[in-house]
Every structure is written in structure tokens, then in C-alpha cells.
Amino acid sequence: MKIQEITPFVLSSKERGSATWASTMIVVKVTTSDGMIGYGEAVPTLRVKPVFSAIQQVSKGYLGKEVERVERNYHEWYKQDFYLSRSFESATATSAIDIALWDLVGKELGAPIHRLLGGKFRDHVPVYANGWYKDCVTPEDFAREAKNVVKRGYRAMKFDPFGPYYDWIDEHGLRQAEERVKAVREAVGEEVEILIEHHGRFNANSAIEIAKRLEKYRPLFAEEPVHHEDLEGYRKYKRHSNLRVAMGERLVSLKETLVYLREGLVDILQPDLTNIGGVTVARKVASLAEAFDVEVAFHNAFGSIQNAVSIQLASVIPNLLLLENFYDWFPQWKRDLVNNGTPVEMGRVKVPDGPGIGVEVNERILEELKTDPVALEVVEEPVWVVGGTWKNY
Numbered sequence: 177m178k179i180q181e182i183t184p185f186v187l188s189s190k191e192r193g194s195a196t197w198a199s200t201m202i203v204v205k206v207t208t209s210d211g212m213i214g215y216g217e218a219v220p221t222l223r224v225k226p227v228f229s230a231i232q233q234v235s236k237g238y239l240g241k242e243v244e245r246v247e248r249n250y251h252e253w254y255k256q257d258f259y260l261s262r263s264f265e266s267a268t269a270t271s272a273i274d275i276a277l278w279d280l281v282g283k284e285l286g287a288p289i290h291r292l293l294g295g296k297f298r299d300h301v302p303v304y305a306n307g308w309y310k311d312c313v314t315p316e317d318f319a320r321e322a323k324n325v326v327k328r329g330y331r332a333m334k335f336d337p338f339g340p341y342y343d344w345i346d347e348h349g350l351r352q353a354e355e356r357v358k359a360v361r362e363a364v365g366e367e368v369e370i371l372i373e374h375h376g377r378f379n380a381n382s383a384i385e386i387a388k389r390l391e392k393y394r395p396l397f398a399e400e401p402v403h404h405e406d407l408e409g410y411r412k413y414k415r416h417s418n419l420r421v422a423m424g425e426r427l428v429s430l431k432e433t434l435v436y437l438r439e440g441l442v443d444i445l446q447p448d449l450t451n452i453g454g455v456t457v458a459r460k461v462a463s464l465a466e467a468f469d470v471e472v473a474f475h476n477a478f479g480s481i482q483n484a485v486s487i488q489l490a491s492v493i494p495n496l497l498l499l500e501n502f503y504d505w506f507p508q509w510k511r512d513l514v515n516n517g518t519p520v521e522m523g524r525v526k527v528p529d530g531p532g533i534g535v536e537v538n539e540r541i542l543e544e545l546k547t548d549p550v551a552l553e554v555v556e557e558p559v560w561v562v563g564g565t566w567k568n569y
């Protein structure tokens with residue numbers, strides 16, 4: 177079975193999601209020489225247009241190759257590309273195609289990806305909520321929505337309480353963040369997990385001050401407290417803070433991951449299947465983390481195909497902590513894109529046993545919502561922010 181056609185789609189609709197990129201999806205459709213179809217997903221961010229064209233370029237390296245030789249295909253492309261480990265666009269394009277190949281291998285054998293990877297370690301994957309705090313500004317806003325998250329059955333939730341602060345945070349910002357976190361802790365009680373998202377935007381001194389203020393609310397982890405590439409910042413943060421560090425959504429290779437693991441800079445690794453290198457690299461990264469006693473909480477913020485394949489891998493690795501989940505805050509069309517979705521119940525999702533990624537993609541929605549890739553407008557609130565949270569109170 178050979179790879180015959182690779183088609184990227186950009187999907188978007190007027191329905192606004194919880195964040196700019198929650199309103200967009202980049203889907204890759206791979207068709208084989210015997211007419212089978214597999215799906216993958218790439219990361220949108222602000223770079224929808226360059227990612228779309230990266231998929232067209234990367235495709236040239238995959239067309240005509242044997243579908244089943246996923247590892248070999250990745251290696252061949254690595255050889256050709258030369259800059260793969262330095263290019264987010266190439267990494268996410270390669271990841272999307274890799275996911276579609278795993279989907280195809282599963283479909284060909286009539287097996288879900290979890291069976292191809294050694295079988296389910298667990299039947300249900302525990303998840304945490306993200307995207308739930310759109311337009312939340314005051315502590316009361318956060319408390320109200322946090323209660324709703326618990327009502328929906330979640331036992332863990334993540335949020336960014338820092339508003340527009342960037343690099344440096346002053347006393348006013350520290351107080352605001354603390355009030356928001358305190359309000360959420362009081363709203364959800366002692367046993368629901370609170371995860372603090374910093375979106376990789378502070379210098380080490382600010383991040384350390386933040387940790388001192390927030391540790392009494394017992395967050396499960398501090399995510400990306402400093403900028404992704406700030407290794408010195410991570411070292412300093414680890415020396416002076418008592419919080420567990422989570423990071424990894426912007427890692428684009430196995431060996432880049434090793435840099436953070438080897439030095440003990442990360443306690444909970446958050447690889448993203450749609451840019452680390454698909455299933456092929458994500459499973460290696462999870463094993464590497466296991467060797468360092470690091471738990472994995474896959475980053476899963478984009479769309480329903482990413483969600484499906486992340487559930488597959490999350491179901492097989494022994495060192496899973498939690499899987500991120502935007503599902504209940506997706507625009508409706510994203511949930512409709514997969515025919516048999518996996519709703520969250522009691523803080524977890526059941527692992528589907530359908531072939532490949534475990535769910536079927538609704539082709540009608542692909543056709544209806546596909547748009548031309550255009551350069552996105554740059555507005556004050558960056559694309560990585562949950563919408564409407566950068567106001568002061």
C-alpha cells in the first residue's frame with residue numbers, strides 16, 4: 177500500500193472557540209494506492225499559511241512511499257529536510273502526515289493504534305480541562321466557571337491567571353494572580369487539581385516570585401514558567417521554586433526533549449503529537465521520560481483529530497499523568513468533525529476501539545468548512561491566550 181495523495185485542509189468557521197487557534201484546524205488527508213484514507217492534524221497558531229505550504233513541501237518526501245513503514249518514512253524525511261529539528265512548520269507538517277500513516281496502518285489491519293503500540297494500559301484516560309475560562313477576568317468569573325468545570329465531571333483544570341503580564345510581573349499582577357488562584361481553589365475544594373499555565377512568558381525572577389505566592393494553593397504543576405528556550409531560566413527556577421515544572425508543547429524532536437530531561441528541568445513532560453513528530457516520535461519521547469521517572473501529560477489544544485490520536489497514545493503508556501482536554505470548549509463543528517466522539521465523563525474519556533485513530537472523520541464537514549490559507553491578523557491578545565482574559569479588573 178503506497179502513499180498516493182496528501183491533501184491539507186484549513187478549516188474554520190465564524191463560531192469563535194475559546195482561543196484563536198481553537199477556531200481553526202489544519203487537517204491532512206492521506207490517500208493510498210488502494211483507495212484507503214487516513215487523517216492527521218497539524219498545529220495552526222499564527223502560522224496557518226506557512227504550515228499549509230510546509231505540508232505541501234513535506235508531502236513530496238512521502239509520496240510513493242510504503243504506508244506501513246512509518247518509522248522508515250520519518251527517517252527518510254529527516255534525512256532530506258536537514259532543518260526538521262529547527263523548523264516548527266516542517267515538524268508539524270511531518271507530524272500530521274505521520275499521524276495519518278498510523279491511522280492508515282490501523283485501518284488496514286482493522287486495529288486501533290493502541291493495539292499496534294502494545295495494547296491498552298488503561299481503558300479510560302484521565303483528562304484535565306482547558307479553554308473553560310474564556311472572558312474570565314475577576315476572581316468571581318474564574319470561581320464561577322471553575323465550578324461549572326467540576327459540574328461537568330472534571331477533576332482537574334488548567335488556567336492562566338496572569339492576564340497581560342509578560343516577562344516581568346509587579347506586585348499588582350502578583351496580587352491579581354493570587355486572588356484568581358485562591359478563588360478557584362475555594363470554588364473547587366481541596367481535591368480537584370489546579371494546574372497553573374504561564375504560557376512560557378516570564379523571566380526567572382518573576383516566575384520564582386509567582387511560585388512563592390501560589391504554592392499554598394497546591395497547584396499540581398507550574399507549566400512553562402519561563403520562556404521555552406530559556407535553559408538558564410529553568411535551572412534557576414528549579415533551584416528556587418517548590419513547584420513541579422511541566423513543559424514540552426513546543427518541543428520538536430526526541431533529542432531536544434533529552435536536553436530538558438537529562439538536567440532534571442522538567443517534572444511532567446507535555447509533548448504534542450502534532451509537532452513532536454507524530455505517533456512515531458511521541459511514543460519514544462514518552463519512553464525517554466519514563467526512564468527519567470517523569471510523567472507525561474500530552475499537550476492537546478487544537479482539534480478533534482489530535483484529540484483522538486492523543487487518546488490512543490495516552491491509553492498505552494505506563495507513565496501517563498493526565499491528558500489535556502479542550503473537548504467541551506471546542507466550537508461545535510470540531511466535535512462534529514469526528515463521527516463518534518469521546519465525551520468526558522467523571523474526569524476521563526473511554527478509549528475507543530475503532531481502527532486507526534479510533535474515530536471516523538466526517539468528510540462533509542471537511543468540504544463545508546475548508547477555506548484558503550490566509551495570513552492571520554495580529555491583534556493585541558496573542559493567539560495562545562484564552563480569549564478575553566487580558567483585561568484588568
Ligand SMILES: O=C(O)[C@H](O)[C@@H](O)[C@H](O)[C@H](O)CO
Nearest residue numbers: 195306375477559560561562
Ligand atoms: O497548554 C496549552 O494548552 C497551551 O499553552 C495552549 O496551547 C493554549 O493555552 C491554548 O491553546 C489556548 O490558547
Ligand SMILES: [Mg+2]
Nearest residue numbers: 373375399425
Ligand atoms: Mg501550555
